[in-house]
Amino acid sequence: MKRSYKHYWAIVMYKQSINPFLNTAYVDLSDNEMFSDYLLSLGFGSNTKNLTYLNLNNTEVSTQGITNNITNNISKLKHLNVENAGPGCDVSEAILSGAIVQAKDLILLEYSPSTINSNQDTKKRTKKNNVENYSHVLSKACCNLKHVKLGSESSCVDFIHLFHLSSLVSLNLNKPVFGTPHVEALSKLNNLRSVKLESVQWEKGFSDKQISSWACKLDHLSLVSCKVKDADIEQFFISKPPIHSLVLSGNDSVVGKCFGKLSSCVNLSSLDLSASKRLSGPSLQLLSTCDSLTELNLSSCEIKDAKAKGFLSNIPENLESLILADNDLSDKSLELIVNNLRNLKKIDLSGNINLLNVGMCSVFENVILNDLVRSKSNKAEIQAGVNELMQSKKLRSLSVRGNKLSDLDIKNFNLTSLDVSDNNLGDNITQSIFESIVVQEQSHPLRRLDVSMNRITHEGVSGLKVINNNLNADSCNLRFLNLSNNPCATDNAIMEHSILDAVSSDIYELVLEYATQDGYDSGDVQRL
Numbered sequence: 001m002k003r004s005y006k007h008y009w010a011i012v013m014y015k016q017s018i019n020p021f022l023n024t025a026y027v028d029l030s031d032n033e034m035f036s037d038y039l040l041s042l043g044f045g046s047n048t049k050n051l052t053y054l055n056l057n058n059t060e061v062s063t064q065g066i067t068n069n070i071t072n073n074i075s076k077l078k079h080l081n082v083e084n085a086g087p088g089c090d091v092s093e094a095i096l097s098g099a100i101v102q103a104k105d106l107i108l109l110e111y112s113p114s115t116i117n118s119n120q121d122t123k124k125r126t127k128k129n130n131v132e133n134y135s136h137v138l139s140k141a142c143c144n145l146k147h148v149k150l151g152s153e154s155s156c157v158d159f160i161h162l163f164h165l166s167s168l169v170s171l172n173l174n175k176p177v178f179g180t181p182h183v184e185a186l187s188k189l190n191n192l193r194s195v196k197l198e199s200v201q202w203e204k205g206f207s208d209k210q211i212s213s214w215a216c217k218l219d220h221l222s223l224v225s226c227k228v229k230d231a232d233i234e235q236f237f238i239s240k241p242p243i244h245s246l247v248l249s250g251n252d253s254v255v256g257k258c259f260g261k262l263s264s265c266v267n268l269s270s271l272d273l274s275a276s277k278r279l280s281g282p283s284l285q286l287l288s289t290c291d292s293l294t295e296l297n298l299s300s301c302e303i304k305d306a307k308a309k310g311f312l313s314n315i316p317e318n319l320e321s322l323i324l325a326d327n328d329l330s331d332k333s334l335e336l337i338v339n340n341l342r343n344l345k346k347i348d349l350s351g352n353i354n355l356l357n358v359g360m361c362s363v364f365e366n367v368i369l370n371d372l373v374r375s376k377s378n379k380a381e382i383q384a385g386v387n388e389l390m391q392s393k394k395l396r397s398l399s400v401r402g403n404k405l406s407d408l409d410i411k412n413f414n415l416t417s418l419d420v421s422d423n424n425l426g427d428n429i430t431q432s433i434f435e436s437i438v439v440q441e442q443s444h445p446l447r448r449l450d451v452s453m454n455r456i457t458h459e460g461v462s463g464l465k466v467i468n469n470n471l472n473a474d475s476c477n478l479r480f481l482n483l484s485n486n487p488c489a490t491d492n493a494i495m496e497h498s499i500l501d502a503v504s505s506d507i508y509e510l511v512l513e514y515a516t517q518d519g520y521d522s523g524d525v526q527r528l
Contacts (some may be wrong), residue, residue, distance in 0.1 A: 025050050029079070030057040055081040057110070075335075077103035081110040085148075104158040108147040123214040150174065170194035179203025186214040196222035196247075212239040222247035222272075229487050230258040237261035239304035247272040249297075254285020262290040267278055270295040274323070277302045284311035294318055299325040299348070305332045312336040324369070326351035334360055334516075351401075353378065362392035370401040378402060396445075410436055417448040421482065425451065427460030434463030435479060447477050452511070 346366035
């Protein structure tokens with residue numbers, strides 16, 4: 001059973017004398033500011049014997065009694081997230097140490113040291129203690145640990161203590177110091193298949209050949225904003241790695257000269273070059289040499305029609321997913337995509353405000369067109385294009401978030417996923433969608449619906465009762481519904497109009513959050 005409660009929902013459960021954690025295996029309590037105040041009342045510790053997933057990310061863990069209860073009752077825990085669990089390193093370390101000692105089957109660990117004291121001298125002392133404490137904890141990590149993610153303060157942790165873990169399969173580090181000792185240790189981890197590094201602080205003298213030495217056995221490599229150069233990547237390609245997925249996002253020093261060696265990576269299927277703003281037209285054309293490529297991300301690369309022309313005219317034939325969001329493309333580029341990419345299934349053109357004829361995207365299965373409307377000049381064209389897409393027989397997933405849409409043509413649409421969040425839609429839209437589910441019954445495939453950040457009141461949610469009254473469990477395909485930041489998601493609406501009573505028990509996940517000036521005053525509920 002999945003359970004996820006932010007502060008508001010936990011208080012509601014407490015007032016109703018309901019213990020939401022009883023015998024549950026999955027508990028997500030992330031982003032709670034008053035964790036200790038209500039969790040003791042719910043008797044958390046005595047009901048965690050079957051717990052396998054625990055998320056305390058950004059949670060105030062201030063009571064030692066709770067810490068003790070958690071760490072003494074998590075023998076079956078497999079996934080633990082204590083990233084930024086505060087208010088200080090001492091608390092999250094206590095949880096972490098207890099988990100490593102008690103949870104013999106712990107497989108996935110996510111954490112980062114937390115320092116919140118504003119005094120700079122205290123921060124320095126705390127950071128020094130973090131190095132000693134966390135490095136010591138890591139050195140005792142259980143032998144079954146396979147996946148480790150160190151958060152935003154991992155630069156203060158000597159993560160080389162992890163490298164005694166022969167079981168380690170994936171490693172995710174943010175802002176680590178990386179150099180020759182780490183390379184030597186990494187190269188000895190024979191089971192390591194995935195490494196994700198972000199904003200690495202390379203030691204002086206770290207060379208391109210060393211990247212090849214520790215990454216040549218990986219299936220997935222991510223180097224985000226790591227200041228790597230074409231020469232570094234070229235040497236990696238020449239080593240003929242078995243790499244399946246490569247992320248080089250945010251590396252402005254990469255201009256694409258290394259792409260001529262891409263053909264050496266015969267297994268490479270996914271390449272992410274997003275936010276690489278110095279890619280040239282000729283270098284983009286070199287991407288066509290990688291026949292195995294099926295997914296390509298070129299978002300935020302400052303690509304205009306002129307630069308894209310040669311690339312889009314000679315693109316890898318097997319490409320199934322292309323992300324070109326937040327560039328400066330027009331209908332000219334879209335026409336080239338439609339004419340040349342016969343096998344393409346997913347296209348993301350979000351943020352390209354010069355696009356007008358988005359109806360051309362009806363030939364694809366998955367279309368993402370967020371944030372295209374920036375003024376009244378193209379609003380009518382985008383509205384018409386979206387309605388054309390809604391009637392596509394081939395399209396299965398559509399996202400048109402943030403386009404100031406005020407109406408949708410709901411009749412006869414065949415989507416499995418629809419995201420119309422952050423628009424100007426009213427109750428008539430959700431009512432029409434819910435009614436269409438009943439009318440079309442089993443032929444209607446809609447499974448995910450996101451209508452958050454619109455103008456939907458409790459009247460718009462009333463259509464959910466129609467689903468309850470007319471459909472059995474096998475007929476209702478809707479499994480995810482996001483109503484956040486609508487008038488229906490406020491405290492008063494939820495309580496006074498019994499919003500939850502209208503929701504079908506077959507919906508797997510319902511999200512109800514409402515933002516105020518002080519943050520969220522309602523939380524999300526996840527349920528089977």
